[in-house]
Amino acid sequence: MPAGPPPAPRRRAAVRLPLTLSAVVLLGTGCGVGAPSTAPPAGIDGLVVPTPRPDPADFVDGVDNPWFPLAPGSEWTYETPDGGTVVVAVTGTEPVAGIGATAVATTERGAGGRTVEESTAWYAQDREGNVWLLGEEGTWVAGEAGAQAGVVMPATPRVGDGFAQELAPGVAEDERRVLSLDAQRTTSYDVLDSLVQVEDTSGLEPGVTSEAFFARGIGLVLREGQEGDLELVDLTRG
Secondary structure, X not given: OOOOOOOOOOOOOOOOOOOOOOOOOOOOOOOOOOOOOOOOOOOOOOOOOOEOOOOHHHEEOOOOOOOOOOOOOOEEEEEOOOOOEEEEEEEEEEEEOOEEEEEEEEEEEOOOOOEEEEEEEEEEEEOXXXXXXXXXOOOEEOOOOOOEEEEEEOOOOOOOOEEEOEEEOOOEOXXXXXXXXXXXXXXXXXXXXXXXXXXXXXXXXXXXXXXXXXXXXXXXXXXXXXXXXXXXXXEEOO
């Protein structure tokens, strides 16, 4: 969950998932190369998603997409259904696929405080403001072993857009669809409206879905899934 944090790049449905356009390829120019074909919904116009070879020239320093802000030093704390926590922190910049990527570390702890899982994901924002996932430490990196970068948050979300968040066959096959731009939810953190609501699915877990809600200037505030909700309870801004 970094970005706006996404709680983290975990492979379990409760934390991050995608949709059923596995390997959606969109028609147009911009980040990515290849021979694109079309697949409904139209998705993010002008991009090839996913892309095996993101061009460093297409990216800017930092991530300031209003729905997925990753200011250095920011930290989001989420509560899990069993009383544990997931802490997502922006830790710095690392070179990934030739791009200065923003590193986001996620630490999940159980109800007793014991660390259950730790992971790091790398994000980058293109010149148009779209946020891309470039890899997850120890799991996959765009451009290596057939893995491809995908989009986690468009510059301008649009209802009906569908896109791959990444594609590493057999390892990471998450996809996402935008459901609403004006969702409302009451959380422990605040009463929130005008939320971007998305549906996440995974080619590795057919039939399993979750929905995530992103607030402007905050990022991920709530994830609702079959394994229970993940809810933002605290935010430290960088």
